[in-house]
Amino acid sequence: MNTPSCNRTAIVTGASSGIGFAITEALVAMGFNVVGNGRTDYRLAAAATLLGNTPRFVHVAGDIADPAVANALFKKAIAEFGSVDILVNCAGAFIAKPMGDYTEEDLNLLINTVLKGFFYPAQLAATHMSENRAGHIINITASIAMQPNVRVPSVIPALVKGGINAATRALALELAAHNVKVNAVAPGVIDTPLHEPGAVEHYRALAPSGAVGTTKDVVDAVLYLLGSSFVTGIIVPVDGGSTAGVW
Numbered sequence: 001m002n003t004p005s006c007n008r009t010a011i012v013t014g015a016s017s018g019i020g021f022a023i024t025e026a027l028v029a030m031g032f033n034v035v036g037n038g039r040t041d042y043r044l045a046a047a048a049t050l051l052g053n054t055p056r057f058v059h060v061a062g063d064i065a066d067p068a069v070a071n072a073l074f075k076k077a078i079a080e081f082g083s084v085d086i087l088v089n090c091a092g093a094f095i096a097k098p099m100g101d102y103t104e105e106d107l108n109l110l111i112n113t114v115l116k117g118f119f120y121p122a123q124l125a126a127t128h129m130s131e132n133r134a135g136h137i138i139n140i141t142a143s144i145a146m147q148p149n150v151r152v153p154s155v156i157p158a159l160v161k162g163g164i165n166a167a168t169r170a171l172a173l174e175l176a177a178h179n180v181k182v183n184a185v186a187p188g189v190i191d192t193p194l195h196e197p198g199a200v201e202h203y204r205a206l207a208p209s210g211a212v213g214t215t216k217d218v219v220d221a222v223l224y225l226l227g228s229s230f231v232t233g234i235i236v237p238v239d240g241g242s243t244a245g246v247w
């Protein structure tokens with residue numbers, strides 16, 4: 001799996017920025033083909049430029065909450081590269097507010113992006129990879145779903161990312177006999193454009209290690225999972241100790 005020019009294909013949602021872009025960059029460098037998704041075509045085109053306009057990276061723009069977009073991603077992957085070996089569900093958003101301040105719009109945005117954004121591509125991957133008797137599904141969730149923090153009130157992110165953590169284990173069991181691995185990586189605070197300028201400094205003071213993570217920290221966990229043939233149904237925290245307990 002970790003050999004250069006491996007000619008395997010990954011679909012990565014949220015590939016135009018932050019963690020999803022870093023995963024895409026690492027996979028392309030290792031010889032994987034990647035079909036990337038995000039809502040905004042020009043951000044995906046900018047990602048393609050950063051990747052040197054390699055033919056190993058193609059993209060499909062669209063809201064991943066729309067099942068037609070998941071279908072288009074699989075169709076493109078199979079037409080261009082012949083198969084889908086890896087799905088990384090990374091598209092996401094973060095809205096931290098006290099419970100009373102959340103709006104229906106906040107709720108719908110996170111349900112759509114995170115829950116539907118997992119469900120439709122994972123459903124296609126489950127069928128396709130089961131038929132191939134091989135594959136990896138990796139969900140990027142969040143450590144806050146396992147260790148809430150009163151100083152970062154975020155009930156809706158916990159609700160949806162906690163749902164994906166539960167679905168990761170359930171789907172891992174369902175697909176285990178088909179040789180399809182399903183795992184999650186649960187980042188703590190990672191320095192990406194997800195956060196408003198200045199917010200990362202605030203979060204640094206809340207971390208047990210006094211540090212926030214980098215996209216490389218998350219990529220390393222993803223590559224570990226992709227290189228593992230006997231690991232499925234786990235949620236790997238990459239959070240500088242935030243889920244270890246109270247600090």
Ligand SMILES: NC(=O)c1ccc[n+]([C@@H]2O[C@H](COP(=O)([O-])OP(=O)(O)OC[C@H]3O[C@@H](n4cnc5c(N)ncnc54)[C@H](OP(=O)(O)O)[C@@H]3O)[C@@H](O)[C@H]2O)c1
Binds near residue numbers: 017040065091194195
């Ligand atoms: N950074 C952190 O501290 C942190 C911590 C815990 C968990 N995470 C999780 O890590 C994942 C990546 O976060 P990040 O920090 O890399 O964020 P980011 O830099 O803001 O990137 C988010 C990506 O998702 C895409 N996206 C957002 N909504 C989408 C939708 N409905 N359909 C398709 N694409 C969509 C964005 O592109 P468009 O805007 O063009 O659609 C972008 O490519 C998310 O699931 C997030 O919840 C991040």
